[in-house]
Amino acid sequence: MASSAPYTVKWGIMATGWIAETFTQDLLTNPASRDVHDVRHEVVAVSSSSSVQRAEEFIAKVKAPSSTKAYGSYHELVADPNVDIIYVATPHSHHFQNAMLALEANKNVLCEKSLTVTASQTRKLIETARSKNLFFMEAVWTRYHPISIKVRELITSGAIGNVYRTVADLSVGRDGPDGKIDFPDNNRMVNADLAGGALLDLGIYALTWVFQSLYHLQPEEEKEAPKVFAAVNKYHTGADETTSIILQFPKHKSQGIALTSLRVASDPDGKDTSGASIRIQGSKGEIQVVGPAYRPLQYRLITKESDGKAEVVNFTIPKDPERDWGHGMFWEADECARCLRDGQKESKTLPWSESIVIMEVMDETLKQGGVTYPELISTDVYDPQSPLNTGKR
Numbered sequence: 001m002a003s004s005a006p007y008t009v010k011w012g013i014m015a016t017g018w019i020a021e022t023f024t025q026d027l028l029t030n031p032a033s034r035d036v037h038d039v040r041h042e043v044v045a046v047s048s049s050s051s052v053q054r055a056e057e058f059i060a061k062v063k064a065p066s067s068t069k070a071y072g073s074y075h076e077l078v079a080d081p082n083v084d085i086i087y088v089a090t091p092h093s094h095h096f097q098n099a100m101l102a103l104e105a106n107k108n109v110l111c112e113k114s115l116t117v118t119a120s121q122t123r124k125l126i127e128t129a130r131s132k133n134l135f136f137m138e139a140v141w142t143r144y145h146p147i148s149i150k151v152r153e154l155i156t157s158g159a160i161g162n163v164y165r166t167v168a169d170l171s172v173g174r175d176g177p178d179g180k181i182d183f184p185d186n187n188r189m190v191n192a193d194l195a196g197g198a199l200l201d202l203g204i205y206a207l208t209w210v211f212q213s214l215y216h217l218q219p220e221e222e223k224e225a226p227k228v229f230a231a232v233n234k235y236h237t238g239a240d241e242t243t244s245i246i247l248q249f250p251k252h253k254s255q256g257i258a259l260t261s262l263r264v265a266s267d268p269d270g271k272d273t274s275g276a277s278i279r280i281q282g283s284k285g286e287i288q289v290v291g292p293a294y295r296p297l298q299y300r301l302i303t304k305e306s307d308g309k310a311e312v313v314n315f316t317i318p319k320d321p322e323r324d325w326g327h328g329m330f331w332e333a334d335e336c337a338r339c340l341r342d343g344q345k346e347s348k349t350l351p352w353s354e355s356i357v358i359m360e361v362m363d364e365t366l367k368q369g370g371v372t373y374p375e376l377i378s379t380d381v382y383d384p385q386s387p388l389n390t391g392k393r
């Protein structure tokens, strides 16, 4: 008799910043509020590299169960036998060392995007997950949204014919006075010590739409790593402030254009009046995706037959009324739970090989742009005593 009880996953949260809070609150929502009944999530431990008090405050703030363990170090978190999977929510600079710490402790891992600072680090993480037979996934939450699933289905159905070009932009207009960008130099968005810059923080989403539409849906044997042509403007901190990438897929005669900037905005007035931030263009028409590339909520299907009348479909993010919360990160958590339940070590929606290819595109882009990051955060040598793992910042 198949079990009707939902499969439960016990999460350990590594770090207590903004995204950790957002993701944890999504974990704590009732899955039934998004019509999910086959999996559920428990938050059993939280760690802060700052202090155990910080972890305790976090647990209280997100209204996690009082039984949730609070730790003052990442090392203690990964040693907790009650944790099934670790969510790594530190800056990208820390992801390699922190995710390795968890994998080496035989924990499954969901690691925030961008996965790492370099492609070599990503390859090392995946080698480790594979050799230890652990689940590992990059937390590109957008891929698990209903709109992404539907857009991929439309492309697969041939609704727009052969897809020849995708233009995708995620930019935030933070141009400030005196040529400055409106982030303090020590902010992770521009701080090279934290792998700052537009590409690794925002550009990953433009690349996500390029890859979802031009790479992911190809038959395995026809997937090809693109040629990369990049233009990078650097900020005085050494991080990239505006980056534009042309990705050429010769085998399929397709091109992707991925745009990202901290100077100008994809959506200058916050009202989507500037139209689609993503255009997926095919031989029979195009799909325009409207809204921020990380969480768009509308697509428009325009075909030659539609005679100027686009099919417009809107999406919503379900909220748990009990918690008055819903952000849209729960769908990636549900994917992790289903993979763990089914013994899958990687998500078919974002396979390890695709995370590697995307990181290689970003490697090449940063190389062409002359952007380099400090050895401490770009080394692919795991060190459990790295300051990135011990919290000695």
Ligand SMILES: NC(=O)C1=CN([C@@H]2O[C@H](COP(=O)(O)OP(=O)(O)OC[C@H]3O[C@@H](n4cnc5c(N)ncnc54)[C@H](OP(=O)(O)O)[C@@H]3O)[C@@H](O)[C@H]2O)C=CC1
Pocket: 014, 015, 016, 017, 018, 019, 020, 047, 048, 049, 050, 051, 054, 089, 090, 091, 092, 094, 112, 113, 114, 139, 141, 188, 194, 200, 201, 294, 391, 393
């Ligand atoms: N999927 C999404 O929508 C989003 C994803 N992100 C991703 O999540 C990651 C974290 O971003 P965000 O939560 O905004 O960042 P925050 O700065 O808000 O949080 C980062 C946390 O990492 C820990 N940390 C450890 N060492 C350092 C250090 N040297 N400097 C700063 N923090 C440190 C801290 O937690 P503690 O002290 O408790 O250890 C800190 O609170 C990034 O990789 C980003 O790309 C960010 C926003 C949205």
Ligand SMILES: O=C1OC[C@@H](O)[C@H](O)[C@H]1O
Pocket: 201, 202, 294
């Ligand atoms: O992943 C992200 O999505 C939203 C952005 O505001 C944030 O900087 C980025 O990390």
